[in-house]
Amino acid sequence: MTTNAKCLLVLDDDEAVARTIGFVAERLGFSVACYDAPEPFFEAVRERNPSHVALDLIMPRMDGIEVLRRLALMHCEAELILTSGMGLKVLESAQTTASERGLNISGVLPKPFQPSVLSELLSRPHTSDPVSRAVTHAPGGHTVQVDELVAAVASREIQFRVQPKLDLGTRLVVGAEILACWPHPQQGIIAPDDFIPVAESSAQLMQGLTRLVLEQSLSWFARSPLLAMGSIAVNLSTRSLSDVTLADHIESVCRAHGVPTDKLILEITESSAMDRTADTFDTLTRLCLKGFRLSVDDFGTGYSSLEQLARLPLSELKIDKSFVIKLHTSTDARKIVDATIGLARSMGLICVAEGVENSAALETLTTLGCNLAQGFYISRPLSGMAFDTWLQRVSACPHFATM
Missing domain, CATH: 3.20.20.450 (EAL domain)
Known part of the structure; x- marks a missing residue:
């Protein structure tokens, strides 16, 4: 399936954070959809085949590692941006896990984050280019x-x-x-x-x-x-x-x-x-x-x-x-x-x-x-x-x- 260029899906239960991520992405020409629960998010991944995904590792219904495992099983080719307030060590560990599962990692984004850092991650070339x-x-x-x-x-x-x-x-x-x-x-x-x-x-x-x-x-x-x-x-x-x-x-x-x-x-x-x-x-x-x-x-x-x-x-x-x-x-x-x-x-x-x-x-x-x-x-x-x-x-x- 062809990747939907400049399409960002956000999975984050913090509405303010999701809105900020969406605002930065939209200024870069992305279409954005935000989700606070995993199942609607996975359905959107299947239907829209996004170019980018922003994922909060700390979610109430399903933690980020399980989400990454599911994305790998779905053969998701999106560029992943991992976010968390747990600190850089946790983010780096999750990044390694995702990479070992064959997922494309654009980068990590410790909370609170600077919009300029997110902009740089969204602007990186797509690594799964055929x-x-x-x-x-x-x-x-x-x-x-x-x-x-x-x-x-x-x-x-x-x-x-x-x-x-x-x-x-x-x-x-x-x-x-x-x-x-x-x-x-x-x-x-x-x-x-x-x-x-x-x-x-x-x-x-x-x-x-x-x-x-x-x-x-x-x-x-x-x-x-x-x-x-x-x-x-x-x-x-x-x-x-x-x-x-x-x-x-x-x-x-x-x-x-x-x-x-x-x-x-x-x-x-x-x-x-x-x-x-x-x-x-x-x-x-x-x-x-x-x-x-x-x-x-x-x-x-x-x-x-x-x-x-x-x-x-x-x-x-x-x-x-x-x-x-x-x-x-x-x-x-x-x-x-x-x-x-x-x-x-x-x-x-x-x-x-x-x-x-x-x-x-x-x-x-x-x-x-x-x-x-x-x-x-x-x-x-x-x-x-x-x-x-x-x-x-x-x-x-x-x-x-x-x-």
């Missing part, structure tokens, strides 16, 4: 089968995409992350999150996928202008780390393409970094001895200790995008980002923030002292050829400009 979804998800939610993925790897159907990393001090592109990509002949683009977990179910399949992406990306990188400017980063799964021949294989591929080993950063998840099995630790150590750099990806989502981190020969920490995205909507997320940057600095590591989606996040990360950043605001993942064209264009500019 064009944006098409970039990262296969149409129809295609379920990947193991034998299908095996065939795709064997036929080299899996490709790679390149997402640049920006030095926040110089505003120069100094590297890129390599991401796997599956342009399915019938299903369209299948995102890594949809097929990597399938690949990890088989050590042999994951090994084949990792080696294919490495060979493709290093072949491109050897001819790219990026080689003279920086490095590339490739993800290694826990399955890959158990391959005792991995370090020798990566070294031989680099040598075959004339790529120095210190130009390749190998990203491992925080949980993989804490895996103390002999094979995994041998692989990580041998990779460092050969000159490769190690980066801990998705930092902050695992359970590592400082002692464990200190034992590993790391070069980078990457702040998980879930914290970066909420940099300006969650005080806890900002504290975690700030603490991670401080930890990296104290350990002599480069700190990379992923998930940068706007200029405000870029500037805040710069102020906090983060070293590098990547995300859609800088550039979406590009093919190797498109990346080289993009890099030449931005390198010719005196200041960084987004796509």
